[in-house]
Amino acid sequence: MIGPFDGRPSSFAGPIGGLRDVVNEPAGPRPGSLLQALGRAVRNRCPACGTARLFPKFLKPMLVCSACRQDWSAQRADDFPAYVAILLTGHIIVPAVIVVEQFGDPPMWVHLALWLPLATVLMIGLLQPIKGTIIAIQWWFGMHGFRPGSPARREGPPHDGSS
Numbered sequence: 001m002i003g004p005f006d007g008r009p010s011s012f013a014g015p016i017g018g019l020r021d022v023v024n025e026p027a028g029p030r031p032g033s034l035l036q037a038l039g040r041a042v043r044n045r046c047p048a049c050g051t052a053r054l055f056p057k058f059l060k061p062m063l064v065c066s067a068c069r070q071d072w073s074a075q076r077a078d079d080f081p082a083y084v085a086i087l088l089t090g091h092i093i094v095p096a097v098i099v100v101e102q103f104g105d106p107p108m109w110v111h112l113a114l115w116l117p118l119a120t121v122l123m124i125g126l127l128q129p130i131k132g133t134i135i136a137i138q139w140w141f142g143m144h145g146f147r148p149g150s151p152a153r154r155e156g157p158p159h160d161g162s163s
């Protein structure tokens with residue numbers, strides 16, 4: 001099975017210079033499965049340790065985990081979370097619109113009053129868990145900057161992402 005701990009060097013190996021000052025939480029155990037890593041990411045926790053918050057700000061992931069020192073600056077989620085959130089929102093809203101249409105013919109203002117707020121809430125609510133999921137998938141499979149030796153990997157002193 002492919003995973004971040006299958007003999008490949010990982011960002012877990014060794015302390016990162018200068019980060020010891022910001023490590024203030026005990027790191028949890030590494031995930032035993034991709035599903036566990038995804039569950040942590042969906043709950044806004046570091047997929048690697050499950051302790052620190054993955055997103056200190058709404059859609060800005062921490063650069064380095066304050067608990068386990070995992071480097072998250074290598075993530076390349078880009079616009080993909082928005083595409084997935086739009087896809088999921090559409091697949092939730094459209095069947096609901098069809099069901100409402102079958103139980104009557106409500107006026108257009110009812111549709112606008114129902115679906116615009118619901119779609120907005122769904123989009124905003126889904127974005128962070130989806131982005132966390134995508135970051136966890138990239139990390140688990142060693143994609144993009146998580147690939148050992150990747151030039152996209154961040155160099156220099158790490159940042160704890162707390163600002």
Ligand SMILES: [Zn+2]
Nearest residue numbers: 046049065068
């Ligand atoms: Zn962590």
